[in-house]
Amino acid sequence: MLTALSIRNIVLIEALDLTFGSGLGVLTGETGAGKSILLDAVGLALGDRADSALVRAGEDQASVTASFEFDRLPPAIRAILAEAEVDVEPGEPLIVKRRLRAATDDSAGGSKAFVNDQPVGVALLRDMARHLVELHGQHDDRGLVNPRGHRALLDRFAGADTVGVGEAWTRWRGAEDALQAAREQVDRIAADQDLLLAHLAELTGLAPVAGEEQELADARADMQKGERLSGDLAELQHLWAGSDSALAALRSAARRLDRIAAEHVLLTEALESLDRAVIEASEAEDRLARASEALSHDPQALDRIETRLFELRAVARKHGCQVDELPAKMHDMRSALDAIEGGEAHLAALDKAARDAGLDYRAKAESLSVSRAEAARRLDVAVAAELAPLKLDAARFRTSVMRMEQDRWGAHGIDLVEFLISTNPGADFAPLAKIASGGELSRFILALKVALAEEGGAATVIFDEIDRGVGGAVASAIGERLARLASGGQLLAVTHSPQVAARGNTHYVIAKSSEGTVTRTGVTRLDAAGRKEEIARMLSGAEITSEARAQADRLLERA
Template sequence: MLTALSIRNIVLIEALELGFGPGLGVLTGETGAGKSILLDALGLILGNRADSGLVRSGEDQASVTASFEFQSMPASMREKLDDAEIDIEPGEPLIIRRRVRADGGSKAFINDQPVGVALLRDIAAFLVELHGQHDDRGLVNARGHRALLDKYAGTDLAGLESAWRKFQRAEQDLAAARDEIERASAEQDLMLAHLEELNALQPEESEEEQLALSRATMQKGEKLAGDLEELRHLWEGSDSALAQLRGAARRLDRIAPEHDLLTEALAALDRSIIEAGDAEEKLEQAALAMLFDPAELDRIETRLFDLRALARKHNCTVDELPDRMRALRSALDAIEGGESELWDLAKAAEQARSDYQTLAQKVHQRRERAAKQLDKAVAAELAPLKLDAARFQTSVTQLPEDRWGAQGMDAVEFLIATNPGADFAPLAKIASGGELSRFILALKVALAEKGGATTVIFDEIDRGVGGAVASAIGERLARLAHDGQLLAVTHSPQVAARGKTHYMIAKSSQGTVTKTGVLLLDDAGRQEEIARMLSGAEVTEEARAQAKRLIEGG
C-alpha cells in the first residue's frame, strides 16, 4: 500500500507531502489544476522515462519519494529485490526515491541504495496498477489474462506443472539418446578401427611407467656391465677372495679350540663370510636386473613408441588408453543395444506426453466453464456502467504443441465488442479511454480481484458520464477498495462522495509564479468541494445540501 508521497520541484509543484491510507481515496480539482502532474511524478517511481521537462523551471533537479508498506511482500517481488541485494526486513517500508536533473539524467534509490531504473519497472506491477486514458498494462495486457482466469476459476496448476516438467525431461532424455546413437553410428567405422588398434596393443594400467623404468634400468646395466664383470672374480672361481676366506675359516676351525682368541677370530671370520655372501647375492641380483639385452631393449622402446603414438592419436595419456578402449567397447555395445533403449525412452516420453495432455485438457475444460461464468458476470456489470450495447468475451483457444507450457496449452484473452454487430477485439484496441476504464472496472468487479498491486489507480474513469452511471462507478470503486487501497482521479461528485479520503488539487498564482498544491480535505472541505463539482464556479446552498446527501448516501 502506498503510504506517503513526497514531491519536490516537479513542474508546478514546488514541495508536496501526501499521506495515504487504505480504502478509496479520491483526487479532485478543476481542469488544468495539475492532476496529471501527480501521476507523472508517481510514474517516475514506477520506472517511467525521466523527462527534463518535469523539472520545475529555474531548478537544477527534481525528486519524488514514495513509501510502500506490505502485510506480506509478494514472493516474486522479494526475489527481484534479493537478486539486487536489497535486504528489507518484514514490516519494514519500501522507500523508492527518484531524482531527475534538468539535463535529463536521473538516479533511482530503494531504501537509500542506488538501483537501476529497470528494477523499478520490474517491481512496478507489484506496487501500483494504473488504469487511465492510455492504459497498456494490468488487465489490458493479454499476457496476464490466463492467470486471472485461473484465479477466478480456482484452478490448481501444481499437478499440471509437475506433469509438464516430467514430460520435458522425458523428451530431453529421448532426444539426447537419439543424438548419441546417431553420433555413435556415424562414427562406428572409425570407432571399430580405433578399437582394433587398441586391441592389438592391449595397453595395461601403469604400463608406461613400468616400461620406462625397465628401459632405464637396462640402459644402466649396459653402462655398468664392465664394472660388474670386474667384480665377478671376487666370488666366482676357486681362487676368488670369498673362496680363500672360506678356506681360511675351515683351517681356523681345526685349531680354534687351542685358544680363546682363535675362537673369537673364527667367529669374526664367519661373520665376514656371511656378509660377503650377502654381497655376493646382491651383486648377482643387480647383475641379473641390469642384464643388458639389446633385443629386449628394442622391444621395450618399440612398445613405448607405439603406446605414446596411440595416446597422441586419442588425445589422452598412455595410462588413459585402457579407459578409452573400454569406452569404445561400451559405445559400440550401445549402438547394438541402443534401439531397445531408445524404444523404452520413446515409450516413457509418449506416456509423459499423454499424462500432460490429460491434465491440460482438464484445465482447458475448467477454463472454458469459468470463461462462460466470467462473461456472464462482466455482462451484468456493463449496463449500470453505460456499456449496455457492449459485449464481453473470454477467448480460450488451444495452442499448437510448440507453444505448450507449464501453464497448459491454452491462450486466454479478454475481448470486447463495443457496438452491436461489431467484431470482438482485444481490450487494448478499444477506441475510448473512458470506455476502457469502465470495462476494466466491470472486469475487476466480476473477478473480485485487486490486480496483485498494493495500490490501484483509476484516472478519470468517469469521463463523459454522470448521474446514475457515475453513482454505479463510485459504488463499484468503493467495493473494490474495501479490503485494499484504490485511488481515483475523478470529475464526478457521485464518485468523490464515495471516497474515504478526499484530496483536492488546486493551482495558485503569485505574480508570475504558478504553483500546484494538494489539500487533504476534512468533512466540511469535502462537502464544499463536492458542491463545487455539482454547481460549477458559484457554489449554492442547494449544491451544498445535495453534496451532503451524496456524502451521507455514500
Template sequence: MLTALSIRDVVLIEALDLDFGQGLGVLTGETGAGKSILLDALGLALGGRGDSGLVRHGAAQAVVTASFDPPSADLATLLDDNGVEVEPGEPLLVRRVVKADGGSRAFVNNQPASATLLREIAPRLVEIHGQHDDRGLLNARGHRALLDSFGGLDTGAVARAWSAHRTAEAALAAARAEIETAVRDREWLEHAVAELDKLAAEPGEEEALADKRRTMQRAEKIADDLAAIEEHLEGSDGGLARLRQAARVLERVAADHPALAEALAAIDRAVLEGTAAEDRLREARTELAYDPRALEDDEARLFELRAMARKHRVQPDDLPALAADLAGRLQRLEAGEGGIAALEAQLATARRTYDDAAAALTAARTEAAARLDAAVAGELAPLKLDAARFRTVVVPVGEEGWSGAGKDRVEFEISTNPGAPFAPLTKIASGGELSRFILALKVALAEQGGAATMVFDEIDRGVGGAVASAIGERLARLARATQLLVVTHSPQVAARGAAHLLIAKASDGTVTRTGVRRLAEAERREEIARMLSGATVTDEARAQADRLLETA
C-alpha cells in the same frame, strides 16, 4: 500497498510528502492544478521514462521515492535474484532520480537498480489505469491467468504432463542423435573399443609404472656402489668378520680389566648394528635389482598408455572410463532400434497424458469464460455501457504455442455497439469507455487478487449523475479488498473516498507551485460542493454535498 510518496522538484512540485492508507483515496482539484504531475511522479518511480523535462525549472534533479508494504515472498525472491537485498518485515523503498542535464538512476531499498527491474516489479506493486494505459487488464498476455484464477482452475496437472512430455521428447531426440552419430562413426567406434580392450589400461597404472621405472633407473646408477659396500662388509676379509674375530680375542681377556669388558660390549653392539645394516643392504639390493628386460617392458607399456591417452585427448588414468563409455555407445548402437522404440512409446504415452489434461483444462476454461462474460455483462449497464458486449475468447494455438499452461490463447474482447464486430479492448473503446470497461472487469474479478494498489485516472470522464454514482459505488466495493486511488472530477465518486486529497496550484507572482493536502471533513464538504457548483459555492451545493457524504 503504497504507504507513502515523497516528491522533490518534479515539474511544479517543489517538495511534497504524502501518506496513504487502505481503502479508497480520491484526488480532486481544478483543471490544470497538476493531478497528472502526481501520477507522472508515481509512474517515474515505477520505471517510467526518465525525461529531464520532469525536473522543476532551476533544480539540479528530480527525486521521487515510493514506500510500500514489505514485499511478498515471490517479489522478495525476484529482487534477490537481481542482487537487491530485502530485510524480512521491512518496507520496500523505490527511488528514482532524474538529472536536469539528462540521465537517471534507480534504487530499490537504497541499492542501485536498473529501470528495467523497476518496470518488472511495478505490476506487482501498482496497477495504473489511465486513458492510454496498455498494461494490466489491457495486456492480453495476462488474460489467460486471470481467467484461470477467476474459474479457480488448477493448471498443475497440465504443467506436470507438459514437463513429462518435454522430458520424454528430449530423451528420444538425444537417443536418435546419439545413434545417428554412432552409425556414422561405427567403424571408428569398433576399432577404438577393440584397441582399448586390447590395451586393458587400469586406473593408476601409469603412475605405478612411472614409479617403478624411476626406481629401476636409479638402481642401475647405484649398482656399483652397492657392490663396493658389499665387498667392505661381507666375506672373510670384510669389516664384520674382523669385528667378530676381535670380539673372540677380547672375550679371553675382558675379565682382566673393566675397560676391556667395556670394549668388548662396544664391539658386540657394533657387530649387531653391522649385521642389521647388512640385512637392510641385502633387502635393498633385492628390491633394487636391475633387470634390463623388465625396464624395457615397463617403458614400452608406459609409452603405449601415454600414446593412447594422447590419441583420445584424455589423461592416462581416464582410459578405463573412456573404454567403458565407448563400449556403452557401441552397445547402445547395437541395441539400437529396440531402445528407440521404447522411448517412442514413452513419448506417445506422455503426449496422450498432456492432450487429455490440456483438453480438460480447455473445457474448464470455456465454462469459466461463460461465467466471467455473464459477470461482466451485469456490470455494464449501470456504467452506461448497456449497448456494449463483452466476451472472453478461448481459442486453440498451434503446437509451437503449447506450454505448461495448456493449448489455449485467452483474450478479452468487446463490441461497443449493436452489430459491431468484437475486437480487443484497446482497439475499440474510447478513453472513458475503456476505463469503465476496466472497472467492470475489475469488479467481476474482484476476488482474483492483483497488485495491492490500483490507480484509476479520471475513470468518470464524460459521465455524471447515476453513472457517476454507479462508478463510485463500484470503486468503493473494490477498495474493501485493496488500496484504490482515484483521480476524479465527479462529486459522486469523491464522496465515496475514505481519504480526500486536494491538488491545488499557487503562485507568489514569480514561482508557481503545485501542492497536495489532506482535507478534513468540513473541507471535504466544501470541495465536493465546489465540484457540484463550480467557482461559486452555493448553499444548495453544500446541502447536496452533505447528502452525497451521508449516502456514501
C-alpha cells in the same frame, strides 16, 4: 498499500507530503490544477522514464518518495526484492525513492533510485511497479489492457488449478529431452560401430595392463645400463675372482696370520682386522655378482621390451590418452557396444515414458481448457451486466479462448486467452488496447475489474478520470463500483464527478496558487465540511449556491 507520498520540486509542486489509507480515496480539483503532475510523480517513483523537465524551475534536483505497507503487499514483491538482495525487515515499510537531477550546460541530468535507502537500478522499480500500483487512465497500455496477463486473470476467475498442468508439462518435457538425448547417443555410437569393433579388437590383442608402461621402461633402462657397463663389470669380476685375485690374497694372508696370531696381542688384533676385510670383500664380491646378473644385457629381451613399449604408446596416441588409461578405454568401448545392443530396448522404454507423460499433460491441459471456456462464458455474462449502467449499452465483451499450435504449448496450458470488445453494433471484436475512446476504455476496465472481483493484483489501483464525459446515473454507477472495488483494499480515483467524489472514504483537493511570478500546486486532505464545500463546487461551478450545498448533502448521505 500506498501509505505516504512525498514530492519535492516536481514541476509546480514545491513540497508535498500526503498520507493515504485503505478504501476509496478521491482526488478532485479544477482543470489545470496539477492532477497530472501528481500522477507523473507517482510514475517517476515506479520507474517511468526520467525527464529532467520535471524538475521545478530554479532547482537543482527533485525527488519522489512513496511508502508502502510491506506486510500487505503481494508475495511477488518479496520474491523480486530477494532476487535483488534488498532486505526489508518485518513490520517496516517499503520505501521507494527516485531522485532526479536538473539538466545543465555541463550535464544532461539523470536519476537515481533507492529502495529502503539502498541504491538500486531503475529496472527493479519497473519490476515492482505492476505489483505496487495499477494505473488506468486515458492512454492505458498496462494492467488489464495487456493481453499477456489475460490468461492468468481468467484462471483466477475460474479458480483453476494450473499447478498440476505446469508439473505435467515439466514431466513431459523432461521425458522428451531424455528420449532425444538417448536417440542422439545411440545414433552417434551406431555410426561408429565398425570403428569401435576394430579399435576394441586391436586393444584386446594388445591386452594393456595399468602400470605396465613404467615396468617396461624401468627394465629397458636397466638393460641399457648393463650394455654400457658390461666391460667394466667383466673386468671387475676378473679382478675379484680366481687364485690370483685380491680376495684370494686376503684369504691366504688371513690363514697364515691365524697360525701365529696367538704369539702377540697385536697379531691377534691384526687378524681381526683382516677377517673384517675378508668379510667386506666377500660381500662386495656377492653384490658385484648380483649387479652383473641384474644388469645382464640380452639383446633379444631388450628388443621385445622396446617393441611392446612402442605398440602401447602408439595406440595411446591414437586414442588421445595415456598408456595407463588404455584399459579404461577398452571398458568404455565395450560399454558403448553394449549400449548399441541394448539401445533399442532402452529407447522403447523412454519412448513409452514420453508418450505417457504427453498424454497426461494433454489430459490435464484439455481439462484446464474446458474450465477456461466455461469461465469465459461466465465472465462474458458478468461483464455484460456491468456495461449498461456504465453507458456502454451498445458495447459487447468477449473472452477469446483459442487453442494454440503445439509448438506454443507450455506450463500455462494450450490456450491463448484475450479479452476482446466491440463498441458499436455490427463492429468486429478487437483487443482492449485498440479501443478508440479513452473514456470507454476506462469504463470497460472498471466493468472487467468488477466482474473479475480480482485478487492478487496490484496493492493500489488508480483510476485517472474514468468518469470523463459522463454524469448523472452513469457517474453514480461508476462511483458505486469504485467503492465496491475499494472495499478491503485501496483505490484512488482522480475525478471530476461529484457522484464519484461523494463515494470516497477520504477526499483530497488539488489546487494551484500564485504569489507574484511563482506558481505552486498543493494538495489538501478535506474534512467533512471541506468535502461538502468541494462537492458543491463541483456541482455548481465558480459560484457555490445553497442548492448545490443541499445536493452535496444528499450525495454524501446516499454514499
